Amino acid sequence: MTPLKDIRLFLLDMDGTVNLGFDPIDGAREFLETVRAQGKQYIFLTNNSSRNADDYVEKMRRLGFFCDRENVFTSGMAAGLYLRHEKPDARVYVCGTRSLVREVRAYGVTVCEDGAGADTVLLGYDTELDYGKIRTVCDLLDGGADYYATNCDMVCPIEGGRYLPDCGSFADMFENATHRRPRFLGKPDRTMIDVIARHTGVPYEQIAMVGDRIYTDVKTGVNAGVTSVLVLSGETTAEDCRRSDVRPDYVLQSVKEIYEALTEESL
Ligand SMILES: [Mg+2]
Incomplete structure (x- = not known):
């Protein structure tokens, strides 16, 4: 210690x-x-992988804290750096927000926008999830793609003491259909x-x-x-x-x- x-x-x-x-x-x-x-x-x-570092920089500055981009690290950034370093040849389908796609791409990860040719799935806290993306993830997982997720949180707290389903709940949904579990890269x-x-x-x-x-x-x-x-x-x-x-x-x-x-x- x-x-x-x-x-x-x-x-x-x-x-x-x-x-x-x-x-x-x-x-x-x-x-x-x-x-x-x-x-x-x-x-x-x-x-939280639905928002990018700049959102948190702003939030921390509003609280009166010194904060630049290098003072913030999201599970989405961890996923980007991890994939870049550990799986440099991966072709990744990102089921996440546009912000997460940009973030992962910025680290040099090859992103397959519509899933065509992908061999790896990265699931994030996708607040822009739709049925087409759900279908694409299931097709790739059934086809044996490697599978990662940004965070295992089941719910995300919102205003008024209420909650929305987070990435861990999405992973459960995909597991019900495909019997696949991701490796979670966040805390x-x-x-x-x-x-x-x-x-x-x-x-x-x-x-x-x-x-x-x-x-x-x-x-x-x-x-x-x-x-x-x-x-x-x-x-x-x-x-x-x-x-x-x-x-x-x-x-x-x-x-x-x-x-x-x-x-x-x-x-
Ligand atoms: Mg806390």
């Missing part, structure tokens, strides 16, 4: 970790400013952290994954073998943590305590 002041790259969940809806969490700005002032880095991680799979470590060159022992969900955020860190930090400022309670078989390296009230750990030595 690495002391927090020796961490060089903080991978941060967003909602419940640095913000609650439209409000920054107390101490989050100071924490992020200190990370930058000390020459360290932070990257916001999201499993809690370690792929996002592996891809970021390779991209940034920061060694695993100097990376921390910080989040409010024990079964996704903390588990991602545990799976990748980096320092894991649970913050109790969002979904998980101290009682949930005690009952869980996932063991974070640190359990903190909020990121404010990381800020305190980072500034302690200069007191």
Whole structure:
């Protein structure tokens, strides 16, 4: 377990970790400013593959946080980098938003727009899903195409405390028809952290994954073998943590305590 002041790259969940809806969490700005002032880095991680990095840059800036494109990483970007690196010859049909198609293509992945000639399917949180795409995915999976998905979340929260089916639910729908399961590349799979470590060159022992969900955020860190930090400022309670078989390296009230750990030595 690495002391927090020796961490060089903080991978941060967003909602419940640095913000609650439209409000920054107390101490989050100071924490992020200190990370930058000390020459360290932070990257916001999201499993949502329906929106692109620019949407999140804007959202984080509205909260008063410093954020450029290199401070945001989506499961769609992870999928693009993963496919580019691990399957450079793949011909990919993307069942996802136009934004995801653009993102994956930008990494140099060969995308087959209508599925013709594809040998690989990438399923995303497709908020533009229609019956033609459903048919194409089933045809390719029945034909033996390799199969990946951006994230396993069953639902996506929307305004008013309601939910919509997310990528994990779409995967269940396709499984009912084809008996195929994808490899999910988003949290809690370690792929996002592996891809970021390779991209940034920061060694695993100097990376921390910080989040409010024990079964996704903390588990991602545990799976990748980096320092894991649970913050109790969002979904998980101290009682949930005690009952869980996932063991974070640190359990903190909020990121404010990381800020305190980072500034302690200069007191
Ligand atoms: Mg969260």
